[in-house]
Amino acid sequence: MHPQLEILLQIQDLKTQRRELAETERERQVEELEFHVNVEEAVQELDHKIAEMEAQLTPAIRNRYARIASGRGRAVVPVIQGICYGCFVSIPTALATDSARNDQIRHCDHCGRFLYVIG
Amino acid sequence: MELREFFHKDAIELELKSNDKDDLLKELIGLLKLDEKSEGILFKMLKRRENLGSTGIGRGIAIPHCRSLVVNRLRVAFARKSEGVDFKAIDDQPVHHFFLIVAPPLEVSNQYLPVLGKIAQFAKDPEVPKRLAVLRNRDEFLDLLEQKGV
Numbered sequence: 001m002h003p004q005l006e007i008l009l010q011i012q013d014l015k016t017q018r019r020e021l022a023e024t025e026r027e028r029q030v031e032e033l034e035f036h037v038n039v040e041e042a043v044q045e046l047d048h049k050i051a052e053m054e055a056q057l058t059p060a061i062r063n064r065y066a067r068i069a070s071g072r073g074r075a076v077v078p079v080i081q082g083i084c085y086g087c088f089v090s091i092p093t094a095l096a097t098d099s100a101r102n103d104q105i106r107h108c109d110h111c112g113r114f115l116y117v118i119g
Numbered sequence: 120m121e122l123r124e125f126f127h128k129d130a131i132e133l134e135l136k137s138n139d140k141d142d143l144l145k146e147l148i149g150l151l152k153l154d155e156k157s158e159g160i161l162f163k164m165l166k167r168r169e170n171l172g173s174t175g176i177g178r179g180i181a182i183p184h185c186r187s188l189v190v191n192r193l194r195v196a197f198a199r200k201s202e203g204v205d206f207k208a209i210d211d212q213p214v215h216h217f218f219l220i221v222a223p224p225l226e227v228s229n230q231y232l233p234v235l236g237k238i239a240q241f242a243k244d245p246e247v248p249k250r251l252a253v254l255r256n257r258d259e260f261l262d263l264l265e266q267k268g269v
């Protein structure tokens with residue numbers, strides 16, 4: 001896996017976690033009631049971690065990532081069975097099945113998001 | 120929705136080997152049979168979730184959970200460490216029983232929170248820890264879920 005893609009994946013996972021805690025009522029309730037998480041502190045902690053990971057992106061990737069994230073929300077999306085899960089358009093077979101598929105940074109031709117291919 | 124439908128038999132382990140929290144998380148992740156890179160990313164995510172507050176909810180049970188791009192559908196696992204491990208649980212007691220739940224960021228059927236909720240409910244049943252402690256095989260685990268109506 002391309003090292004920058006690995007960072008992008010982690011950033012996206014952290015952002016998912018942040019969004020669920022900060023914006024999804026049921027998720028927040030479960031974390032507070034069942035697991036005694038201090039949601040405010042947790043969101044701050046996640047913001048800190050996200051910033052730390054974003055600083056590890058190369059300038060070119062960081063710029064592109066910031067542009068997509070501000071316009072379209074999720075900047076990194078999975079490709080499952082040949083479908084981009086950002087825009088739900090099918091992507092070229094070669095990209096979807098190539099065994100070295102995650103060794104390069106690739107984008108969806110249709111929505112421009114970073115792609116992570118899952119088997 | 121019944122919990123037992125979500126547990127693949129290969130993802131049930133009654134004798135974990137690990138003796139500390141990190142190793143145990145890794146062993147637990149190993150039950151999902153992902154590739155090495157995905158396992159590494161998942162480990163980091165679960166660790167970060169633990170840093171926000173332990174998922175050890177007391178009475179010897181922990182429910183590590185997160186969403187991650189490395190899985191393409193909801194995945195769950197159950198594992199037991201008879202001797203118990205220090206998991207920084209809410210009640211400071213060692214943890215013996217582990218439920219792992221990992222879901223993709225977007226799920227068509229939105230099962231993550233309901234499954235997490237059901238497992239938490241199951242874990243609160245006062246009889247459950249002692250029943251988990253005496254399980255002899257994987258089928259008995261699945262039967263217990265069914266008996267408890269979760």
Ligand SMILES: [Zn+2]
Nearest residue numbers: 084087108111
């Ligand atoms: Zn797309």
